[in-house]
Amino acid sequence: MDFIYQCQSLDEVREQIDRIDQALVALIAERGLYVEQAAAFKNSTAEVEGGKRVDQVIRRVTRLAGELGADPELTAAVYRTMIGHFVASEMKLYQGRQTPL
Template identity: 50%
Template sequence: MAIICTTLEQVRKNIDRLDHQIVALLAERGGFVSQAARFKKDSDSVKAPQRVEQVIDKVRDLSQSLGANPDVTEQVYRAMIAAFIQQELAEHAVLSKESKA
């Protein structure tokens, strides 16, 4: 159920509350991204464009069912996925060097 705010201060307080939850979830997601790097054999499997599109399709559908704007959701997810791919590529490079040593 949506919270109805009567002041800008209430709106900002609720946004701050949600930001805390979002950042906590990003940290959790990042942990799984780090784990995924161990299972991928090369940078192409890290980038996985087909998987990216599967995730985008899934979150657009989820967005519609939850009453969010699918275009905003897609933009946010594309930016987030791109950042996590960079993280995973860096971790994968380190793991590759370690396995060759």
Template identity: 40%
Template structure:
């Protein structure tokens, strides 16, 4: 990870805006894979698998610490994101079963 030295507030905002665009794209990409995962599961309980959720959160917390970011912040963000994506995956699962 390389942080550029900025020489103005506008430059800082440019880098932040660029990162926000990339973050949104990555979240959309993650959501696409989550939706695909529904095809490989047999039940809604499989989608809500507690062990997998805990593994994701543990990994995120570890990575946050490696990058010097608050693990609590990332856990909160991921909890919101994962909860929403689980609902999306459940919808995908139910739609596929209703065809």
């Protein structure tokens, strides 16, 4: 981390956490929009499930966590949960495209 604000009170700590939560939720929402776009390019359930890609992402974020001072196990767990949700959402979109009208 380049700079961490040195809080002078619990209220200041909570303000910083709330600021970070706002940014994290916005980034999760943005990531979800890209996942929706990705679904349009996939042609099979195997592509939607993306086992190899999931492994690549988990390895990358685990490495990044170590570099940035985050807990690698926590980071990997958060990403596995997030990716699991996004894969399920993507699968619904994919299956919806497969249903004949």
